[in-house]
Amino acid sequence: MANLKKHKKILHAGVFFWLSIFLLAPISCKNTTGPDDEITTAKITVSNECGVAVDIYMDKIFQFSVEYLESKTIQNLSLGEHEFEAKREGTEILLSYLTVELLEPSEYVLTIQSEASFHITNEYGESLNIYGDGDLLIDIGSPATLIIENVLYAEHLFEAKKVSDGSIVASISIDFAENKAYFWTINK
Numbered sequence: 640m641a642n643l644k645k646h647k648k649i650l651h652a653g654v655f656f657w658l659s660i661f662l663l664a665p666i667s668c669k670n671t672t673g674p675d676d677e678i679t680t681a682k683i684t685v686s687n688e689c690g691v692a693v694d695i696y697m698d699k700i701f702q703f704s705v706e707y708l709e710s711k712t713i714q715n716l717s718l719g720e721h722e723f724e725a726k727r728e729g730t731e732i733l734l735s736y737l738t739v740e741l742l743e744p745s746e747y748v749l750t751i752q753s754e755a756s757f758h759i760t761n762e763y764g765e766s767l768n769i770y771g772d773g774d775l776l777i778d779i780g781s782p783a784t785l786i787i788e789n790v791l792y793a794e795h796l797f798e799a800k801k802v803s804d805g806s807i808v809a810s811i812s813i814d815f816a817e818n819k820a821y822f823w824t825i826n827k
Contacts, residue, residue, distance in 0.1 A: 678744040679718060685725075686710040689735070689753045690791030690815070692728035697721055704728050705751070716741060725751045727792070732817050734792065754818040757787040763799070763808060763825045770798040778802060790815050799825045 687705040725735040761781045794814040
């Protein structure tokens with residue numbers, strides 16, 4: 640008889656436990672995929688491929704600095720239009736400006752690249768090999784002009800060598816510091 644009362648108490652305790660779980664669960668749990676919890680933000684990853692460290696501004700507010708060949712992410716962006724600026728780290732030199740419209744909650748990528756160009760004119764009188772930082776870039780006839788786009792921001796050494804014997808006929812060191820066209824004319 641004592642055993643039966645003990646089993647009844649255990650049975651009542653078990654029923655009470657499971658009822659409390661089933662009754663309290665709907666109150667404490669929230670459906671995270673339902674219409675009440677619609678995601679209304681986006682994130683954007685900024686990737687730096689321009690050659691120097693940059694400061695990133697969004698809507699005129701500093702966000703962070705990003706080293707060359709690194710990426711960082713801005714989380715929880717409101718949908719709509721945002722302005723992004725990349726300035727050479729620690730300066731006011733604007734390297735990139737972009738307006739982005741975030742239309743839906745998603746992951747976006749913004750890649751910062753150099754927009755500097757290098758215009759080389761060969762008036763030497765014969766074909767030349769153009770080297771940049773020790774690497775052969777291109778052959779250029781004479782007279783001719785060629786344009787190298789998206790030169791990494793940094794100081795670069797260029798050399799013009801005769802195709803015939805490899806002797807250096809001209810060289811120049813240029814610090815590509817901002818978005819503009821740089822020029823070099825090679826003469827005899």
